[in-house]
Amino acid sequence: MVAAGYANADDGTLHAIKWTLNGGTVDLSTLGTPLQDPQASQPLLAGSQTFGISADGTVIVGGSTSPTVMNGYTAFRRTSGDNTMRDLGSLLGVGGKSTAYGVDGDGDVVVGSSEVGAPNTVHAFRWVLTPNTTTGVMSDLDPTSVFHRSLATAVNFDGSVVIGDADFKAMRWDATNGMTQLGVLSGDTVSIANAVSDDGAVIVGTSLPNGNPETSSGAGEVDSHAFRWTAATGMKDLTTLLADAGVDMTGISLVGATSVTGDGQFIVGNGVFPDTDTNSMDAFLARYCDATVAVACAATYAGQGSGAIGGITGQQSVDNSLAQLADQQNSVPAQLGGTADLLLGELQPIEEDGYGQIFGSVGSFTLGGHGRYNAGNGLSVLGGAALVDQSVAGASAGGPLFGVAVRYVAPVQLDTLALKPFAEGGLWTAPSLSMHFSRSYANGSGVATGESDASGSAFSFYGRAGVLVTPTLDDELAFSVTLARNWLNVGAHSETLSAGNPFPASFEASSSGSTEIKGTAQWTRHLDSTLNLTLSASAGRSVGGTNAVTGDVSGFGVLTGTTGDYTFGEVGAKLDWKFSEAASAQGFVLSRFSNGIGVHTQFGAGLSMAF
Known part of the structure; x- marks a missing residue:
């Protein structure tokens, strides 16, 4: 470098x-x-x-x-x-x-x-x-003095095209045509060309109402205009080009273009934006794709018809969009973990008969089954499987989910309050996930959205310890602390260039992990001989996350977005109706929420058989 x-x-x-x-x-x-x-x-x-x-x-x-x-x-x-x-x-x-x-x-x-x-x-x-x-x-370059004065500011990659100004108007020179003026924008009197693409086809610069463009500043002034020139279009106001391409340019005026990438797609310069200080300018990066740079923009440009693709944004906004993806990737194992909790006895009494249950939920689609086998002496095995398709915080994940756990409840009460300690260890895995991610960033005064699909997998193991309290024959209270470690593997994925996503990104395969600790209180009440009500509430924190999303963003290069620790809550309720000696029906709701991972709520029903 x-x-x-x-x-x-x-x-x-x-x-x-x-x-x-x-x-x-x-x-x-x-x-x-x-x-x-x-x-x-x-x-x-x-x-x-x-x-x-x-x-x-x-x-x-x-x-x-x-x-x-x-x-x-x-x-x-x-x-x-x-x-x-x-x-x-x-x-x-x-x-x-x-x-x-x-x-x-x-x-x-x-x-x-x-x-x-x-x-x-x-x-x-x-x-x-x-x-x-x-x-x-x-x-x-003007040996016969066609112009009184001229200046060359730049040359293309192979040295065949020279740009600058001639008599204070932007000029282009090549061996065939000599030095020719490119003109000025409507209402202006002077201009200067500042940069040229590698093949000489795209020229950018600044057009001004008056003054000397060489000394006024090719970077622009508050009343000047950034321009883009091609042989097919002539000199065009860059602000107008972007607006005509569908970019919301309300309150934005691009006052000078100082550089263009070798392929002619990306233009850098200065502009006045709604939050720009008075008599000041802010830097910008714009993208403009038309027939002149169609090959460089992407093969997908061929599917855009005759219209151009335009965009203008800043690095801070793009950085924030990658942080959104980091949050989304953090949310996938967190929300899958909420569903895995259902497979591993969430909203079920800590002590109960063995059972098998099928269930389904909406909010995020889940269809599966879970059960419990009591091996005796306080030892039981819990497990289940489900097909999930869950959406939260702009991301979605779908695929099979499996979980298994072993629970031990001390068979002897510790005192007259009927306290029984219990411990549990288990794991869950989603070995084949199909995921969808989206990020949003500023595009002019509007918003652009990039979307991509990826495959991957998630895995978690956890340990849980607590105490079971049965103050009456109709009540069971459980207080516990859970420590879990979550992982997510995401395969390589890419966004597509479009008018709605002028700065697409591509992402390499990545792995991330976080540690989760939460405290839970659960109460089961036997309302009568056929109805049981369970209420649950948890509070926790995800810490030590290694989740960072690194993307190669068009026009910006490789950038990284990260997510930090976050606090979350979880609440749930289930009503169980026993309609025969061995069969019962359930209705439940389970919701997990956090500023870091969004809100994920499931409404479901199940049918179970005791054994």
């Missing part, structure tokens, strides 16, 4: 710098002390600035003071192979001022501006490296 720019040196002048991940910041120095002005009150100091860097970071270009130039810069090209800064000269010859602003992908073509004769008259230049040497030839 390499970056280049400029910073203040110890003497207060600006010096070109280079930064690498391993080496940090390096002062690139200068071409030398400038030619001194005999009329200057103080000596002129050496300085330099970097304005461009090649795709691989090996070539850096800019402007530097030089012993042959007074009161200005001369263009330089610095190569990392020999760490040497070389003077590129000027169109005027020795002593002429020049500055390099852009370089092609491999560093062999440099562009900028140079004096050509009359004071303050500059022309865009293109410098080409002579093969197998460190020197090259600088050419005037």
